[in-house]
Amino acid sequence: METLLTILTGILVAVATYLILSRNVQKVVLGTAILSHAAHLLIMTMGKGLKSGSVPILGEGPAYVDPLPQALILTSIVISFAVTALLLVIAYRTFQETGTDNLYEWRDINDE
């Protein structure tokens, strides 16, 4: 289970890196969202007993999963949701002002 998750994390990071380096603004925003998912999976693998453990409720089996990473992931999901929403708004506003979503063309923009 941990191995699978780690490989998946790696793939997600690779995809996100590709997207962030692209010249299209929407792809960059999607890239940051995927990047944060990779981090969430990584936190999950750091909790011990993913395979053998049961739900973290007292009295349910002898070994249970570490509940702390899940709390961390929950917090982190909320934050990345907020950041992605804000990023989309800024990207859209910039598109409205400049009329292009190509990052390479933004380089020449200067309002002075």
Add this chain to the structure above:
Amino acid sequence: MNNIIVFPMAIPVLAGIILIFFRNNRHVQRWTSFFVMVVNACIALYLLSLIQREGIMRIDFGGWEPPFGILFVADSFSVILVLTTSIVAAVCFIYAFSSAEKNYEQTYFYSFVNFLVAGVNGSFLTGDLFNLYVCFEVMLLASYVLIAFGGKKNQLKESMKYVIINVVSSWFFLVAIAYLYGTVGTLNMAHLSERIAEAGQTPLLTVISMVFLTVFGLKAGLLLYFWLPRSYSVVPTAIAALFGGLLTKVGIYACVRVFTLFFYHEPEITHALIGIMAGLTLIGGSIGAVAYRDIRLIVTYNVVIAVGFILVGLSAGTLEALEGSIYYLVHDMIVKPLLFLIAGTMIAVTGTAKMNDMSGLIRNYPMLGWMFFVVKLSLAGIPPFSGFIGKVLVGQGAIDAGSYILLALAFISSIFVLYSLLRIFLQCFWGETIISTEDEMPMKKGWVIPCALLTAATIALGLGAESLAPYVKDAAETLINPQNYIDAVLYKD
């Protein structure tokens, strides 16, 4: 009674939320925000004196005792920074009263600055690593909004860059926290420190410390400062002053905290690398500061130089050096906003940011000119002002640690700071006066008063360094003896 520790974060959050409902009432917005910062400063002063009597204090949220719950810890270092933050924010508010455009004030400007300050104070006070990440994000989200305030093309373009760079660095932060949790099994800062000291700083932990260094390098502008100058130079003056005074300083605080509390066992690797990065930052910042003719860019490159200088103290790692870093950090939090405010005022009265288009301003605005002169001397480290004591102590620490190259770089960079600002002074304030008295824009009181307050603060900090000494000494001693921090958090009830 310890509940008072949470107020510096809780009050701005509550005020920010309440102000959303008073969108159209400018006076309520202004004076509530200002009052909040004054109250925060008073709380910080009270806390500072309380810590000297009773030692490091903490508050466990929900009664969960450490290492299990989230907690806030107030030691001298954190509280000194909270105090400075409150003062700087209050002064920037005064500047915003007369400079902010009306539509800014109606689009929740004051709420977001309150949230920003809440995030900054939370980062200073928290005793839990993940909570540090959350407070960072609170601060950054507010700053994302503030940097795009006004929605000019240039600003939007820079804010996009700023947000993406910060999202990526926050991702590194999260990854570093995950690795550290997987290795050590706790996130309470005192508990982490204790466990790392018990098990020894293995090579794996040193690698994790490098990930942390990358994160704080990006946030503080330590070597990885390429995003900083342009994004700080597009925002309105009052916000730029807040950013220059507070944002990078939180990164520096986190860097100092992490590398004195957890990863202090392998200084020949970690602290040497911080030293190299600080040296390169000083060189790069100095080149930037003399390379441009745009006042705003020169000022932002001065922020970069200060980051390098403060971390030279951390790299040296002796008691004097850390004391020097703390003094210089406080000094920089006061003087950088002042520099931004004066530069912003110069741009506002002349309508240009190009150095070549200004001349002889001292005849039109003598007060502004002399305040700029004071800032210049203060940043260069001339004795009666506040930069001096920090520079002396950092230099002394670097000599004790035997890092002579860093010492040389640190002091040569001071000359570059002086030269870059002297150039502005000679070009813009001296020379032939080109604005005739009929054409000159009247200087608003709201522009001069905040600048004068901060100028008074830098003079007071320079002359009154002695009275601040016991607090700074206590802060540096806690940093150099992590056991004090651990005892206060884990073994005191």
